[in-house]
Amino acid sequence: MGEKKEEGRNMRVILFPLPLEGHTNPMIHLAHILYSKGFSITIIHTTHLNNSLLHPSNHPIFTFRSIIPDEAETSGGGGVIELITSLNRRCVEAFRKCVAELVADGGKIGCVITDAHWHFTQDVANEFGIRRIVLRTANISAFLGLLALPALRPNYLLPSSETSLEDPVPDFLHLRFKDLPAMKDQNPHLIDQLLSSIFIQTKASSAIIFNSFNDLELDPLLKCRQLFNRIPIFPLGPFHKQLPLTPQPHxxxxxxxxxxxxxxxxxxxxxxxxxxxxxxxxxxxxxxxxxxxxxxxxxxxxxxxxxxxxxxxxxxxxxxxxxxxxxxxxxxxxxxxxxxxxxxxxxxxxxxxxxxxxxxxxxxxxxxxxxxxxxxxxxxxxxxxxxxxxxxxxxxxxxxxxxxxxxxxxxxxxxxxxxxxxxxxESCIEEGGSTFKSLENLVNFIL
Incomplete structure (x- = not known):
């Protein structure tokens, strides 16, 4: 593994987190894990939110590049779905320019790892001939339920019927319709459009990473591998347990x-x-x-x-x-x-x-x-x-x-x-455990 680590030091991995804390935290954890395996880490982040998690002084071992999204549209709501949809339109040119600069800097770029919600990034990665790996920061089961939502809505979901929301979701019998997001959203078209784009561009990616582990979600993992049968899936969780805990007086x-x-x-x-x-x-x-x-x-x-x-x-x-x-x-x-x-x-x-x-x-x-x-x-x-x-x-x-x-x-x-x-x-991250092996496979895949 020592030779691979030295090889990785000459290889850059670019990460692009979504500017919401629940998405940024696991991406930063993943960055530390990959750095420990020898990769050079560059994090592209938007200036949309003042996120202290991404302050360069907190992570001196990484290189940071900030991008400024295009001006916000004046219409539309202010919910999370609207925000993500808007950012996917407004970050295209700034992200493309940043990647172009990183390519021009020279050196090997092993891949770009983006949050699954950044669906526009697949086209940019294709343009520069860089492999894109998708990080899904939620669990596998919820991801599958989300992706099924656009197809389920017209056939099953009846907003006027309270009882239908208690029914099990076909093929996801542990979930009820009420467990899926935005069952009564005022603009279901917007979330369906976003989820469809995420699904299409995840299928077009080179690999998927989950912050989960085999023993926790084995059946959903098998189902996910059937759905995305062309691309490898790496369950690397729990991320945080692979990093040292720095005591903070409080x-x-x-x-x-x-x-x-x-x-x-x-x-x-x-x-x-x-x-x-x-x-x-x-x-x-x-x-x-x-x-x-x-x-x-x-x-x-x-x-x-x-x-x-x-x-x-x-x-x-x-x-x-x-x-x-x-x-x-x-x-x-x-x-x-x-x-x-x-x-x-x-x-x-x-x-x-x-x-x-x-x-x-x-x-x-x-x-x-x-x-x-x-x-x-x-x-x-x-x-x-x-x-x-x-x-x-x-x-x-x-x-x-x-x-x-x-x-x-x-x-x-x-x-x-x-x-x-x-x-x-605890055992899955130890030598020989399922996450340990999955991380080795990811390192080999990037190299």
Missing amino acids: SSLSWLNSKTPKSVLYVSFGTLAAVDPHEFLEIAWGLANSTHPFLWVVRPGMVSGFEWLEPLPDGFEEMVGERGLIVKWAPQREVLAHPAIGGFWTHSGWNSTIESLCEGVPMLCYPCFGDQKANARYVTHVWRIGVMLGDKLERGEIEKGILKLMAEKENGEIMKRIKDLKEKA
């Missing part, structure tokens, strides 16, 4: 040190989910009424119309006292690995899901949008390592869900299953 960790093992519920809804003031109140009272200690991450601006904790009832923090801690941010990997954590109330984003699984922490799932609903369904009904909250945030249901999750004993069925998956996640 008040939440000091607070956790004072709690008994498995006693604390960690609550975090990711970087995009928003709640209205009424929902925020219901969450607060549900946490308070459960009587369990809790660590609650409330992002500034997470509550619509407010800066931070203004909607909390007067005296709430004093009433909860040392039993609860509310912070703006917490080092999630360290928190989930802390012995005091007994459960994780999550929005079911894939990064959070796989981080919780890898630490053996069962989940209370309240998915918000996108692939989160499919992730939550797999957590609660396929892997059976968590509890699903109802469709509405109501303090009584929240309290009930917390009590059910936190009552799980060390030898309970949920804990047995999640411990088994944690062990499989």
Whole structure:
């Protein structure tokens, strides 16, 4: 492998993450993994979002190139689907120019790895004769469900019928129609158009990488290999477990040190989910009424119309006292690995899901949008390592869900299953494991 590493140092791999934190994080992790295998890493990023994850000073071993998207269109909505659709139009020329400059610099370019949502990049890669590898930052099961959506919608989905949304999806019997994204989206045509473009350009790519592993999603992996039968698929997850954990001093960790093992519920809804003031109140009272200690991450601006904790009832923090801690941010990997954590109330984003699984922490799932609903369904009904909250945030249901999750004993069925998956996640990255072999195959493929 030493010779390959030296060969890789003379070979550049270009990575192009989507400018959303849940997509950027795994791309950065992948960049570190590939750097450890000897490749020279260049990251192209947009200036669309001020993303500290991509600040060059945080990653001095990488080369960074920023591109400026064309001016935004004046029409259209402001949702995530609209944003991604718009960026795929506005980044074409800037990305092409950046790749042309990198080609002109000389040296071998092994491939360009782009987020699956950057579907326009396939044409640019073809133009310069560079192989494009697609990174899908969500799990394999949700990806397959998403790709099936445009074909399913006209034949099966009846927006006026509530009962039809409870039906199983054909060929995806673990998922219901309500678990697929945007079932009642005001512009289903836009998401179908985006998904169709992603599917077509993924089939045209040279390979696919997933942040997942064989033992977690073997059947979906086999189905994915049938669907994309011309191109290799590399399940390289869990990404984060292949990187060293750098301890970060934080008040939440000091607070956790004072709690008994498995006693604390960690609550975090990711970087995009928003709640209205009424929902925020219901969450607060549900946490308070459960009587369990809790660590609650409330992002500034997470509550619509407010800066931070203004909607909390007067005296709430004093009433909860040392039993609860509310912070703006917490080092999630360290928190989930802390012995005091007994459960994780999550929005079911894939990064959070796989981080919780890898630490053996069962989940209370309240998915918000996108692939989160499919992730939550797999957590609660396929892997059976968590509890699903109802469709509405109501303090009584929240309290009930917390009590059910936190009552799980060390030898309970949920804990047995999640411990088994944690062990499989750890063994797959060791020498001879499925992810270890898959990474070796990817290195050979790029070289």
